[in-house]
Amino acid sequence: MSRTTRQIVFLVAAAGLGVLLVLAFRGLPGFGTTTHPYRDLAVAAALAHRAPNVISSVNFDQRAIDTLGEETILLGSVIGAAALLRPTREMRRASPPGGGHVLPATRLVGYFMLPLTLLVGTDVVVHGHLTPGGGFQGGVVLATGLHLQYVTADFEGLRRLRPLSWCEAAEASGATAFAAIGLAGIVVSGAFLANVVPLGHFGDLLSAGTVPLLNIAVGIEVACGVVVLLASYFRQALLLGPAETEKESSR
Amino acid sequence: MTGVLIVLALTLVGIGGTVVAFTFEPERQALTLSVFGLLLTVLFVVLQAPDVALSQLGIGSAVVPLMVMLALRKIRSGRS
Numbered sequence: 001m002s003r004t005t006r007q008i009v010f011l012v013a014a015a016g017l018g019v020l021l022v023l024a025f026r027g028l029p030g031f032g033t034t035t036h037p038y039r040d041l042a043v044a045a046a047l048a049h050r051a052p053n054v055i056s057s058v059n060f061d062q063r064a065i066d067t068l069g070e071e072t073i074l075l076g077s078v079i080g081a082a083a084l085l086r087p088t089r090e091m092r093r094a095s096p097p098g099g100g101h102v103l104p105a106t107r108l109v110g111y112f113m114l115p116l117t118l119l120v121g122t123d124v125v126v127h128g129h130l131t132p133g134g135g136f137q138g139g140v141v142l143a144t145g146l147h148l149q150y151v152t153a154d155f156e157g158l159r160r161l162r163p164l165s166w167c168e169a170a171e172a173s174g175a176t177a178f179a180a181i182g183l184a185g186i187v188v189s190g191a192f193l194a195n196v197v198p199l200g201h202f203g204d205l206l207s208a209g210t211v212p213l214l215n216i217a218v219g220i221e222v223a224c225g226v227v228v229l230l231a232s233y234f235r236q237a238l239l240l241g242p243a244e245t246e247k248e249s250s251r
Numbered sequence: 252m253t254g255v256l257i258v259l260a261l262t263l264v265g266i267g268g269t270v271v272a273f274t275f276e277p278e279r280q281a282l283t284l285s286v287f288g289l290l291l292t293v294l295f296v297v298l299q300a301p302d303v304a305l306s307q308l309g310i311g312s313a314v315v316p317l318m319v320m321l322a323l324r325k326i327r328s329g330r331s
Contacts (some may be wrong), residue, residue: 003296032254053302055302056302124305132301132302132304132305133302133305134302136306137302137306137309139304140305140306140309140310140313140314141305142316143309143310144309144313147317179277226314229318230314230317230318230321233317233318233321233322233325234321235329236321236325237321237322237324237325238324
């Protein structure tokens with residue numbers, strides 16, 4: 001397709017999309033009004049299950065099956081990326097680069113921030129049903145926090161900090177735990193992912209039934225999933241040299 | 252007051268997105284993308300969506316730019 005043809009196709013498609021968007025926006029309720037039918041229902045349902053963070057209640061209780069789907073997508077993406085980035089036989093193994101020059105100030109901040117970030121990440125996961133955050137957000141904080149070790153020390157230090165085989169197993173266990181809690185709902189009350197755990201007192205750490213349990217399962221899965229994902233990138237970028245033979249031969 | 256903040260944050264997101272789109276070198280784009288992620292985070296906080304803001308901060312400002320940088324490093328080392 002020539003450049004002009006592509007531009008014409010783009011302009012026609014963009015104009016069509018623009019018209020549809022304008023039509024759709026005109027049907028939306030006004031910005032910043034006080035009528036929110038979904039909010040009224042969701043907040044009432046969240047309070048009935050004693051979850052102060054309504055978002056978490058929607059994600060892990062009212063619409064928990066959506067979250068199961070999302071977590072499975074994440075698991076699948078990590079597996080896909082790891083499979084695509086696996087080392088091929090043609091790639092020669094390069095020695096991991098030693099730590100470059102790290103400014104003492106960077107090192108100091110890193111050593112101070114690493115434990116602090118891990119603590120914040122755990123806090124965000126565990127208090128997901130009480131305060132903003134939850135398994136996904138806390139898991140990402142945990143995973144990125146671990147990589148401060150790479151900035152502060154070097155790749156060898158990062159490898160010692162997160163044994164990869166443990167992370168792979170933990171990622172799968174987190175995903176399994178989510179499904180297992182869902183199946184427990186079927187066994188106890190006949191509905192998948194039903195909130196069957198005692199609800200506790202409003203605002204307590206152990207309250208809102210299955211919400212904190214699912215948050216922890218997701219937290220483990222996301223933290224380990226992101227670690228495994230970044231590890232495949234690190235392995236390709238730092239540990240494996242370019243293929244000695246023609247690149248196409250590995251396809 | 253909130254209206255002013257929303258307009259300000261939205262404008263910054265618009266400018267940031269344009270800067271990302273007009274950054275042509277991928278290495279620099281990873282950096283501008285990271286800053287754009289921060290601006291989006293601010294917008295989400297202003298719109299009272301702290302949960303989304305936290306996800307955006309972790310994924311948009313840290314994980315994705317890191318993946319881009321690592322991929323670029325791999326591609327560059329393969330060429331030399």
